[in-house]
Structures are given as C-alpha cells and as structure tokens.
Amino acid sequence: MKRSVGQILGRTGIRIPLILWSLAVLYPIFWMFLGAFKSNAEIYRNPWGFPESFSFENFTTAWTNYNIDVSVFNSLIVTAVGAILTLILAIPTAYAIERINFRGSKILFTVYVSAMMIPMVLGWIPLFFLLSDLGLLDNIYGLAIVYAVSQLPFSIFVLTSFIGTIPKSLEESAAMDGMSPYKVLWKIITPLSMSGIITVTIMNAIQFWNEYFMALIFLNSSENYTLALAIDFISSEAQYTNAWGTLFAGLVIAIVPVIILYAIFQRRISKGMTEGAIKG
Amino acid sequence: MVQSKKQKYLFLAFCLIPTFIMFAIFTLYPLFSGLYYSFFDWSGSSQNKEFVGLANYIKLVKDAIIPNTIIHDYFLVATKVIGIMVLALFFAVALTQLKIKEAPFYRIVFFFPNIMSVVVIGILWTFIYNPNLGLVNSGLEFIGLESWAKPWLGDEDWALPSLVLPSVWAGIGLFMLLLMGGISNVSKSYYEAAELDGASEWQQFWKVTLPLIWPQVKISILYIVITTLNGSFIIVQVMTGGGPNNSTHVMGSYLYQQAFVQYNFGYGATIGVMILILSLLTVLILQFFMRRDKVEY
Known part of the structure; x- marks a missing residue:
C-alpha cells in the first residue's frame, strides 16, 4: 500500500x-x-548546564556530614527484612488459598485483596501507639514488619495467580510418594513459582526502599532515619544552607539502586505493576 | 490422598494463621481502632483519653479548613484523571497503532517515574519550580515571558495546580502500559473493516479502540482516583507541607498535621474516617456511572 x-x-x-x-x-x-557533581557556586551560576569539572565533594559531604551512610544501611536493612518477611508470610497463604479446598477461602482472599483499596492513613494513628506499646516505635525492624504486612495483599494476590499456573499433577504425585504437604510447599511449589516470587520481591523491595510517609511517622531519631527521611531532612535544611549539591548527591544515591533494578528487571517490574493495578 | 483430615487442618493452620494474625494486628486492628479513637479526645498519653461522643465529628463539620482540604483532594483527582488519561491514551495509541521503531524506548522511559520515590520526585520538582534557579522560571525567561515567572509553590493560587504536573509526570507510564495491553488485544480485523468502510484514524479511535478498551480505561480511572484520595498527601507533604497558608492541604496531610504535629489524635482519627468514607463512596459512585455493557462486535 x-x-x-x-x-x-x-x-x-x-x-x-x-x-x-x-x-x-x-x-x-x-x-x-x-x-x-557541581559545586554550590556553580549550581547558582549555571543551574541547568553541564558541570565544568566533576567533583565528588557533594557525595563525601552527604556521606559524612549528613550521615547518609547510616541511612543507606538502615534502608538496606528495612528493605531486605521487609521483603523476606513478606515472602515468609505470603507464600503459604497464597498456596493454601489457591490449592487447598477449605470453607472460607474465597472470603479470605477477598479480605486480603480489598485491603489494597482501603486508605491506610486511618490505621496509622493506632499503629503508632501499637508500635509504641510493643517497643517497636523508632525502630527499623518495627518499620520492616509494618512494611511487610502492608504489602501482604499485593503479594498474596500476585503469588496466587502464579501458583495457579503450576500443574496440579506434580503435587499429587509427590503426595503419592508420601511427601508431606510442608515438603510439597517448600520443595515443589516454592521453586516452581520462583518467577512470581522474584517479581513480587523486586516490587516490594522498590516500594520499601522508596517509602517515605510511614517512616516519617514511625521513626524519630536521626540515627534510625531511612534514606528517604535523610534526604527530606537535607532538603528542608537546604532552604537555609543552600546545600543543593549535597541534596542532589542524596537523591542520586537514592535513585541509583532503583535504576539498576529497572535496567535488569524492566519487563517484570512493568508487568507486575500493571497486573497489580488491574485487580485493584 | 493419604493424609488424614487432622493433618490437612494442621497444615492449613500452619499456612494461614500466622499470616492472618500479623495482618489482623498490623492492618485490621489499626483500622477498626481508628474508627473507635474518633470518638475520643486524646492527646496521646493514656490518662488524657476522654470519650467525647460525636464532638470530633461536630468539630469536623465546623472546621473551616476541612471543606478546602476536600476540594483540594478532588481538584487533584479531577486534574490527574484528565491529564493522565488524555496523555496516556494518546501515547498508548501512538505506540501501538503507528509502527514506530523506537517504541520500546518510549515505553521504558515513560514508565520509569512510576517506580521513583515520591520523595525524589517531590524534591526534584520543588527545585524545578524554584523561583530563582528552577527550570520553569528560567524557561519562561528564556522565551521572554518573565512576567509569568512566579514562586510557584509559594503562591497561594498556584501552589496546588503546580502539584498536578509532577503527579501526572510520575503516573503516566503505568496507565499507558495498561491501555497498551488493552489495545494490543483488539483484533486487527476490526480496523481493516473500519478502513474498508472509510473510517478515518480519528473515527477508528472513537468507534473501535475506545469502546473495546473501555474495561482498561475504567480500571485506570478508578485506580487513579483511589491512589489519589489515599495517597496524594505524600507529594503534598514533601513539596509544600500543606502551605502556603493551608492552600495545598489535602485531607491526608491535614490528618498528619492534626495527629502527629499537633497531637490531636482523636480528631486526626475522625479525619481518617472521613477519608475512608469519602474514598469508598467515590469509588462506588464512579463504578455505577462507568458501568457500560461490554462491547462486542
């Protein structure tokens, strides 16, 4: 034509x-x-152009004067603990809902999935006092637990659909051979749904690494700050100190891991997010 | 099956109960006790918790800032839905219908802001709006419109509209992909038939594409509405903190201020109940209006 x-x-x-x-x-x-990579003077002189010379000074200032090193470490812990805990909690439930016949399985699934649509702000006030009573306020492990539970609905939802694609005959023959259901879950289901597990974990990890508001509410002292809080702190300071270069260095430190994950898992991430949204 | 009933129930309990206990403690209990707290006057310490009945709700109705926060929230909802849907639809159609070689590049780039932290987005855009150094004012100066330059986030009239662009910027990619998924499922034969009937590309969009991807459009709109009502306060908190002079406060940021800055936890919970009710109502009403029979040709 x-x-x-x-x-x-x-x-x-x-x-x-x-x-x-x-x-x-x-x-x-x-x-x-x-x-x-620009000095502060240069940011003022030439905010939108190329730097005249690349210096790493901003990174060292952020790293040493603003304790970004501690925040990076905290963020890594919160992200890793949160992501692993989510899996420990979500995989067995997703398997049971998808594969074991029991009364109320549909209702349970609906309860979890509808929690994705409920605004959690209301719950944050009681959660604040609950964490305080449990001694988990201003504690990065407390925050990791809260994160893990907050991503349960999404994780259970995605994992059930992945587990649903595993052929039933595999479990049945394993059970015939006398394998216990615990072993079936651990040795057969978990490895076979690895693709779903990886997708869910990457999505959760990005979520936890980026999260800001719950960290703002549940953490107080600067030695417990996650990266998001540390950057927010530099940002509010920068209004007086004008330390824009340091702020940018902080932003870069926060975004580089996300860029790397996106570069490797681009397809998984976009697919996982669109599927999560479709159910919503 | 070899296993007995008892074993089956033990295994079920192992799978379900620990998870559900955690979910109950950290999600269900806080939500319900949030409802309960809304009937108390409470500054945080356990001695000062006093049952006040509906006093917080009466205060809510009389609070002059509340109507503004609601209007601001729905302003963001409306502008985001329009902005994101128009651009996402346009990009989705462009990337699927017209054969563009570099389409994957656009797909990858447009989606990226969706996985950026709200803090990074907020701070980046705060700087873009910076009165002296920012891209917006420098750009206006560059094209000779200095008179339009203003301290965007410091201006009571412009601060809230200024928050729309970052939200659209950050949101488009996801919905573009969602819609592209819908479009690629539309059978080519419909377009061939439409072309034979002499339909222009514009007519094809309205008569073929849009009706057939209506489910995806509906999901996208609902998703934007829900995430905005439940989460718009995060970008507000990062970029303006509700200021200047409360001109950007949305329901969630006002809750944060009342509960965690001014320690009116009871009243904060009442605002939370309002957010819950409004967002559920909005979703129900929207679902009713967007009901449309599935189109099949």
Missing part, C-alpha cells in the same frame, strides 16, 4: 509529543545527576 504525503507527515508529527515527553522525563533526572 502506498502511503500518502499526509500520512508520512503525520507519522513524523506524532513523534514530536513522544520526544518532548521523553525529554520531560529524562532531562530532570539527568540534570539531577549533573547537579550532584
């Missing part, structure tokens, strides 16, 4: 908004990286 001139023009024209939006997405991120 021959294409008319109008169509060819249209096809070029359609690229303009696409290119503009790509710039709108990439330029601020790119510029944040550049800003992290």
Whole structure:
C-alpha cells in the first residue's frame, strides 16, 4: 500500500509529543545527576548546564556530614527484612488459598485483596501507639514488619495467580510418594513459582526502599532515619544552607539502586505493576 | 490422598494463621481502632483519653479548613484523571497503532517515574519550580515571558495546580502500559473493516479502540482516583507541607498535621474516617456511572 504525503507527515508529527515527553522525563533526572557533581557556586551560576569539572565533594559531604551512610544501611536493612518477611508470610497463604479446598477461602482472599483499596492513613494513628506499646516505635525492624504486612495483599494476590499456573499433577504425585504437604510447599511449589516470587520481591523491595510517609511517622531519631527521611531532612535544611549539591548527591544515591533494578528487571517490574493495578 | 483430615487442618493452620494474625494486628486492628479513637479526645498519653461522643465529628463539620482540604483532594483527582488519561491514551495509541521503531524506548522511559520515590520526585520538582534557579522560571525567561515567572509553590493560587504536573509526570507510564495491553488485544480485523468502510484514524479511535478498551480505561480511572484520595498527601507533604497558608492541604496531610504535629489524635482519627468514607463512596459512585455493557462486535 502506498502511503500518502499526509500520512508520512503525520507519522513524523506524532513523534514530536513522544520526544518532548521523553525529554520531560529524562532531562530532570539527568540534570539531577549533573547537579550532584557541581559545586554550590556553580549550581547558582549555571543551574541547568553541564558541570565544568566533576567533583565528588557533594557525595563525601552527604556521606559524612549528613550521615547518609547510616541511612543507606538502615534502608538496606528495612528493605531486605521487609521483603523476606513478606515472602515468609505470603507464600503459604497464597498456596493454601489457591490449592487447598477449605470453607472460607474465597472470603479470605477477598479480605486480603480489598485491603489494597482501603486508605491506610486511618490505621496509622493506632499503629503508632501499637508500635509504641510493643517497643517497636523508632525502630527499623518495627518499620520492616509494618512494611511487610502492608504489602501482604499485593503479594498474596500476585503469588496466587502464579501458583495457579503450576500443574496440579506434580503435587499429587509427590503426595503419592508420601511427601508431606510442608515438603510439597517448600520443595515443589516454592521453586516452581520462583518467577512470581522474584517479581513480587523486586516490587516490594522498590516500594520499601522508596517509602517515605510511614517512616516519617514511625521513626524519630536521626540515627534510625531511612534514606528517604535523610534526604527530606537535607532538603528542608537546604532552604537555609543552600546545600543543593549535597541534596542532589542524596537523591542520586537514592535513585541509583532503583535504576539498576529497572535496567535488569524492566519487563517484570512493568508487568507486575500493571497486573497489580488491574485487580485493584 | 493419604493424609488424614487432622493433618490437612494442621497444615492449613500452619499456612494461614500466622499470616492472618500479623495482618489482623498490623492492618485490621489499626483500622477498626481508628474508627473507635474518633470518638475520643486524646492527646496521646493514656490518662488524657476522654470519650467525647460525636464532638470530633461536630468539630469536623465546623472546621473551616476541612471543606478546602476536600476540594483540594478532588481538584487533584479531577486534574490527574484528565491529564493522565488524555496523555496516556494518546501515547498508548501512538505506540501501538503507528509502527514506530523506537517504541520500546518510549515505553521504558515513560514508565520509569512510576517506580521513583515520591520523595525524589517531590524534591526534584520543588527545585524545578524554584523561583530563582528552577527550570520553569528560567524557561519562561528564556522565551521572554518573565512576567509569568512566579514562586510557584509559594503562591497561594498556584501552589496546588503546580502539584498536578509532577503527579501526572510520575503516573503516566503505568496507565499507558495498561491501555497498551488493552489495545494490543483488539483484533486487527476490526480496523481493516473500519478502513474498508472509510473510517478515518480519528473515527477508528472513537468507534473501535475506545469502546473495546473501555474495561482498561475504567480500571485506570478508578485506580487513579483511589491512589489519589489515599495517597496524594505524600507529594503534598514533601513539596509544600500543606502551605502556603493551608492552600495545598489535602485531607491526608491535614490528618498528619492534626495527629502527629499537633497531637490531636482523636480528631486526626475522625479525619481518617472521613477519608475512608469519602474514598469508598467515590469509588462506588464512579463504578455505577462507568458501568457500560461490554462491547462486542
């Protein structure tokens, strides 16, 4: 089929908004990286251009003067503990709901899934006092537990659909051979649903690494700050100190792990998120 | 099966009970006791908890800031739904219908802000709006519109609209992918038939694409509404903290201020109940209006 001139023009024209939006997405991120390597004086002189010379001073200032090192460590702990705990709690329940016939399995699933739609702000006030009573307030492990439970509905939802794709015959023959259900879950189901487990874990890890508001409420002292809180602190300080370069360095430290994960698992992440949204 | 009933129930209990206990303690209990707290006047210490009946709810109705926070929330809902849906639909159609070689590049780039931390997005955009150094004002100066330059986030009229762009910026990718999933499931034969009937690309969009991806459009709108009502306060907190002069407070940020800054925990819980009721009502009403019979050709 021959294409008319109008169509060819249209096809070029359609690229303009696409290119503009790509710039709108990439330029601020790119510029944040550049800003992290500029001195403060240069940020004022030339906020949006290339740095004259790359210096790592901002990173060392952030690392030493603002205790970013401690925050990075806290964030890593919260993310890892939270992600593992979510799996420990979610896999058995997802398996039971999907594969074992019992009364109320549908109701239980509905209870978990509908929790995805409930605004959790209301619960944060009592949660604050509950954590305080349990001695888990201002404690990164307490925060990790709260994170893990908050991602349970999403994780159970995604994992049940993955476990549903495993052929039943495998479990049945294992049970015939006298394997206990615990062993079936651990030795057969878990390895076979690894793809789903990885997707869920990456999504949860990004969520926990990025999370801000619960950390703001449930952590007080600066030695327990997660990265999000530390950056927020530098940001509010920067209004007086104008330490923009340090702030950018903090932002870069926060975003690099996410970029790396996205570079490796781009397909999984976008698929996991769209599937999570479809059920919502 | 070899295993006995007793073994089966033991295994079920092993699978379900620990998880459900954690869920009950850290999700269900806080939600329900949030409802309960809303009937108390409480500054945090256990001695000062006093049952006040509906006093908090009466205060809520009389509080002059509350209507504004509700309006601000729904302003964000409406602008985000329109902004995200228009752009996401446009990009989704462009990337699926027109054969563009570099489509995967756009897909990957547009989605990325969806997984960025709200803190990073908020701070980045605060700087973009910075009155002296920011991209917006420098850009306006560059094209000769200095008079339009303003301290965006410090201006009572402009602060709230300024929050829309970062939210749209951060949200588009996910919904674009959702809609693209819908479009790629539409059979090519419909378009061929439409083309034979002489339908323009524009007509094809309205008559073929949109009706057939209505389920995805509906899900996207609902999802934007829910996440905005339940989470818009995070970007508000990072970018303006509700200021200047309460002009950007949404329900959630006002709750945070009342409960965790001013220690009116009872009243904060009451605001939380309002958020819960409003967001459930909104979803129900929306679902009713967007009911549309599944289209099949």
